[in-house]
Amino acid sequence: DAGxxxxxxxxxxxxxxxxxxxxxxxxxxxxxxxxxxxxxxxLELLIYFNNNVPIDDSGMPEDRFSAKMPNASFSTLKIQPSxxxxxxxxxxxxxxxxxxxxxxxxxxxxxxxxx
Amino acid sequence: xxSVGLHLPTLSVQEGDNSIINCAYSNSASDYxxxxxxxxxxxxxxxxxxxxNMDKRQGQRVTxxxxxxxxHLSLQIAATxxxxxxxxxxxxxxxxxSKLTFGTGTRLQVTx
Numbered sequence: 157d158a159g160x161x162x163x164x165x166x167x168x169x170x171x172x173x174x175x176x177x178x179x180x181x182x183x184x185x186x187x188x189x190x191x192x193x194x195x196x197x198x199l200e201l202l203i204y205f206n207n208n209v210p211i212d213d214s215g216m217p218e219d220r221f222s223a224k225m226p227n228a229s230f231s232t233l234k235i236q237p238s239x240x241x242x243x244x245x246x247x248x249x250x251x252x253x254x255x256x257x258x259x260x261x262x263x264x265x266x267x268x269x270x271x
Numbered sequence: 272x273x274s275v276g277l278h279l280p281t282l283s284v285q286e287g288d289n290s291i292i293n294c295a296y297s298n299s300a301s302d303y304x305x306x307x308x309x310x311x312x313x314x315x316x317x318x319x320x321x322x323x324n325m326d327k328r329q330g331q332r333v334t335x336x337x338x339x340x341x342x343h344l345s346l347q348i349a350a351t352x353x354x355x356x357x358x359x360x361x362x363x364x365x366x367x368x369s370k371l372t373f374g375t376g377t378r379l380q381v382t383x
């Protein structure tokens with residue numbers, strides 16, 4: 157069975173450029189989560205969606221970050237303009253239920269480097 | 272200047288021995304808990320979960336123990352193998368939403 161699929165796996169770009177990270181959740185899952193992982197701060201929740209609707213974006217660092225989920229099988233996280241401090245590994249996860257009693261399943265992440 | 276990152280506690284275990292990884296959680300209202308394993312270059316992988324109406328749950332070679340009185344969670348791995356080397360995270364959820372709060376993680380090193 158296909159798990160959560162993220163692309164690209166690695167992204168290196170110069171500061172100021174727009175970065176778009178993509179995620180395909182597990183089919184049938186109706187909750188989707190975007191996380192950022194750094195050595196300094198560990199794993200941080202940025203935003204999550206239930207049934208394609210953003211529920212909580214309180215973890216989004218600032219207005220340069222935006223996320224969309226146009227349909228049940230696709231989500232994007234966009235950074236515009238990007239800055240060196242955005243360098244991190246970004247994970248997408250999905251779960252079967254919004255009730256909170258189902259495990260989240262993670263993709264293998266996008267390693268982002270902003271020069 | 273020198274950057275200061277999260278200091279991950281490390282547990283070193285000999286192959287074949289049992290491992291116990293501990294986690295203290297913060298919210299007494301949390302009612303669902305998960306253990307994840309993260310290998311280098313990969314995303315966190317679900318290992319086992321437990322609900323607050325239980326105090327023990329067993330999987331294949333793994334057991335999770337929950338002590339709600341002291342807000343403590345542990346993961347026991349039987350007959351630890353080199354493939355178990357990874358960072359292990361506990362996560363908690365209060366049940367009213369889908370948000371998980373993750374611990375800082377423990378690095379498990381399996382020596383031959």
